Amino acid sequence: MPLNKNKVLVVGMDGLRFDRLVALAPPVLSSLMASGAYGTSKLPYGEAAAPRTESPGEVVPKAPEPPAAGRVIRSRTDSGPGWSSIATGAWPDKHGVVDNSFTSHQFTKFPDFLSRAKNARPDLVTAAFLSWAALGEHGAFGPAIDHRMVLDGYALTWTAADRQIADAAERHLAETGPDLAFVYLGDTDEVAHALGPHCPEYAAALHAQDAYLGRLLDAVRARPGESWTVLVTTDHGHVDEGGHGGTSAEERTVFVIANRLDADLGGRPLAEPRLVDVGPTALALLGVPLDPAWELDGTPLFNSW
Numbered sequence: 001m002p003l004n005k006n007k008v009l010v011v012g013m014d015g016l017r018f019d020r021l022v023a024l025a026p027p028v029l030s031s032l033m034a035s036g037a038y039g040t041s042k043l044p045y046g047e048a049a050a051p052r053t054e055s056p057g058e059v060v061p062k063a064p065e066p067p068a069a070g071r072v073i074r075s076r077t078d079s080g081p082g083w084s085s086i087a088t089g090a091w092p093d094k095h096g097v098v099d100n101s102f103t104s105h106q107f108t109k110f111p112d113f114l115s116r117a118k119n120a121r122p123d124l125v126t127a128a129f130l131s132w133a134a135l136g137e138h139g140a141f142g143p144a145i146d147h148r149m150v151l152d153g154y155a156l157t158w159t160a161a162d163r164q165i166a167d168a169a170e171r172h173l174a175e176t177g178p179d180l181a182f183v184y185l186g187d188t189d190e191v192a193h194a195l196g197p198h199c200p201e202y203a204a205a206l207h208a209q210d211a212y213l214g215r216l217l218d219a220v221r222a223r224p225g226e227s228w229t230v231l232v233t234t235d236h237g238h239v240d241e242g243g244h245g246g247t248s249a250e251e252r253t254v255f256v257i258a259n260r261l262d263a264d265l266g267g268r269p270l271a272e273p274r275l276v277d278v279g280p281t282a283l284a285l286l287g288v289p290l291d292p293a294w295e296l297d298g299t300p301l302f303n304s305w
């Protein structure tokens with residue numbers, strides 16, 4: 001009997017605070033954690049004077065914070081730097097995105113992990129679904145991706161944009177079954193900016209995204225002959241009042257949840273998974289070798305299951 005083909009789905013939920021996720025216990029994410037592996041780490045950057053961040057927090061980075069002792073990374077804990085680090089497997093001092101302007105991005109030298117997969121193995125089919133238009137427009141998730149859907153959550157409203165992204169991603173996963181897919185959902189961040197992460201509206205946004213995730217999982221589970229690994233992550237947290245950019249633990253704490261849908265790992269811990277590890281993990285699962293010349297900061301969280 002032939003081995004099932006390894007495939008990877010990465011789902012990003014913007015501004016999702018891990019402590020709120022644990023407290024609110026949405027069913028799909030909770031179940032991925034219970035039968036998968038997960039952990040948190042702190043972003044090795046943040047701007048102390050960032051607006052809307054009243055906590056003095058910590059000065060970063062300090063050894064032994066990742067990536068390397070003494071390496072100073074100047075960046076806000078914003079969405080641009082976070083998603084660019086997830087996309088490229090490198091930190092902001094390399095990919096050049098230190099805020100949401102994307103002005104000095106280095107995506108030619110540090111392309112996203114879907115583009116890397118495609119370049120290394122043209123037979124792989126890649127897809128990205130983004131409700132934050134900037135990620136497509138500036139090339140954080142670049143044009144080499146086979147199927148790229150980019151919506152503008154600001155124009156459509158984030159609830160509508162996320163819904164359309166989830167609908168399209170569900171259909172694409174069901175019908176095409178790409179080898180590697182990235183789906184971005186943004187409403188959690190929008191709500192937290194407006195109302196903070198402790199309100200019923202934030203809980204509702206998280207539960208909506210959780211339900212979308214459940215539909216994506218159902219779509220890939222229904223495909224025969226494929227073994228899917230799902231990674232769920234976020235780009236930064238939020239202060240209690242809502243907002244980010246600064247250096248507090250609430251802003252810098254991020255998480256990675258990993259689950260192989262056809263195996264039960266029993267909720268084992270992942271030791272300080274970093275945003276830059278997400279792409280290398282996906283590439284390793286697809287059998288794409290990581291070239292030291294890429295100068296990535298991330299390493300695979302595991303090479304296989």
Ligand SMILES: [Zn+2]
Nearest residue numbers: 014015079235
């Ligand atoms: Zn964000």
